[in-house]
Amino acid sequence: MVCTCTEFAERYNFAAGPAMLPAEVLTQIREEIPDWRGSGSSILEQPFTSAAFKGLMEEVEADLRTLLSIPRSYRVLFLQGGASVQFGLLPLNLLHPGQSADYLESGHWARRAISEARRHARVNVIASAAAQSFTALPSFEQWRSSPDAGYCHITSNETGNGLQLRDFPQLAVPLVADMTSDFLTRPIPVERFGLIYASAQKNLGIAGLCVVIVHQNLLRRPPRHLPAAFSYAVQAEQQSRFNTPPTFALYVAGLMLRWIRQNGGLPAMDEAAQRRSRELYRYIDTSRIYRCRQHPPDRSAINVCFRLIEPGLTDTFVQQAAQHGLYNLHGHAVEGGIRASLYNAMPQAGVRRLIAFMTAFEHAHG
Numbered sequence: 001m002v003c004t005c006t007e008f009a010e011r012y013n014f015a016a017g018p019a020m021l022p023a024e025v026l027t028q029i030r031e032e033i034p035d036w037r038g039s040g041s042s043i044l045e046q047p048f049t050s051a052a053f054k055g056l057m058e059e060v061e062a063d064l065r066t067l068l069s070i071p072r073s074y075r076v077l078f079l080q081g082g083a084s085v086q087f088g089l090l091p092l093n094l095l096h097p098g099q100s101a102d103y104l105e106s107g108h109w110a111r112r113a114i115s116e117a118r119r120h121a122r123v124n125v126i127a128s129a130a131a132q133s134f135t136a137l138p139s140f141e142q143w144r145s146s147p148d149a150g151y152c153h154i155t156s157n158e159t160g161n162g163l164q165l166r167d168f169p170q171l172a173v174p175l176v177a178d179m180t181s182d183f184l185t186r187p188i189p190v191e192r193f194g195l196i197y198a199s200a201q202k203n204l205g206i207a208g209l210c211v212v213i214v215h216q217n218l219l220r221r222p223p224r225h226l227p228a229a230f231s232y233a234v235q236a237e238q239q240s241r242f243n244t245p246p247t248f249a250l251y252v253a254g255l256m257l258r259w260i261r262q263n264g265g266l267p268a269m270d271e272a273a274q275r276r277s278r279e280l281y282r283y284i285d286t287s288r289i290y291r292c293r294q295h296p297p298d299r300s301a302i303n304v305c306f307r308l309i310e311p312g313l314t315d316t317f318v319q320q321a322a323q324h325g326l327y328n329l330h331g332h333a334v335e336g337g338i339r340a341s342l343y344n345a346m347p348q349a350g351v352r353r354l355i356a357f358m359t360a361f362e363h364a365h366g
């Protein structure tokens with residue numbers, strides 16, 4: 001035991017996703033499981049075609065629209081399959097014959113999006129963080145757009161290598177963003193994007209739901225070989241009920257949206273995210289045994305990635321942290337090291353507890 005703290009009643013889950021949920025949301029789920037809204041049956045048993053469930057979907061969409069100030073010219077889709085499925089569906093749904101697609105190569109998830117898109121389209125990497133070993137983002141001035149691109153894809157927050165785009169450019173082609181890991185953690189100018197997509201299991205609840213916000217002008221008749229359920233236009237026409245939507249995940253998303261609203265909305269989520277990550281980075285930068293290689297202006301406020309200067313201590317760190325109620329701190333499978341994911345549900349107290357543990361670990365091993 002390295003920590004002198006005595007009280008570990010609280011447990012904090014630093015997982016990259018599926019991630020921590022607010023205690024109030026978990027309590028409400030538990031209370032409502034047997035009988036949803038007085039219907040006499042569980043939310044798990046609701047037909048997605050019932051008036052009550054359609055009402056829930058409308059509420060979720062209305063709350064999302066209010067929180068993000070989504071203009072009326074955008075459609076909101078609730079899809080299955082996760083962000084990884086969108087990696088392939090984007091070129092299939094958005095590109096016209098002869099068009100290519102621009103991609104910013106910012107890290108692990110951008111690379112996954114690129115390799116999947118390459119199966120369906122010509123891909124141009126317009127700028128890459130590879131030369132900096134994915135520890136810093138190329139500036140907008142370094143982006144080299146292609147004249148025949150149908151869209152430009154970015155990953156707003158790189159979950160595995162801890163980089164985040166602070167700002168978004170105005171481009172001649174529609175900007176498409178994978179916001180899976182920083183969705184609803186800050187206000188964003190939706191009107192600057194052609195399409196935004198995000199899996200829900202980090203800041204909007206649980207796995208199974210992927211939200212797609214798409215400008216109506218980008219919807220087009222599905223290409224012949226695209227399964228209809230994977231067509232944005234078909235799902236938009238059918239209010240995301242062409243087939244069964246992920247009903248339970250939508251219900252949890254509804255609870256999360258209410259929790260976000262009750263806790264001050266996106267400006268408050270942003271402020272809390274900045275506060276959490278600032279405190280942790282500041283400690284790491286002054287410590288003798290931890291190191292964050294990410295370029296400070298590009299560091300993610302959501303996934304704080306760092307290393308122990310002595311890599312042989314990494315497993316010990318992760319194991320002892322868990323014994324102290326701090327879970328899932330191991331880094332991304334490809335990146336290694338340590339990663340503290342600080343999504344909306346993580347309180348500042350969780351970060352303080354982590355820093356207290358890290359300090360004690362440093363005293364024992366520094």
Ligand code: PMP
Pocket residue numbers: 016017081082083084085109155157158159160178179180181199
């Ligand atoms: N993009 C980003 C930025 C992610 O963090 C993840 C999941 N960690 C994905 C895409 C893939 O999401 P899914 O597993 O839901 O397909």
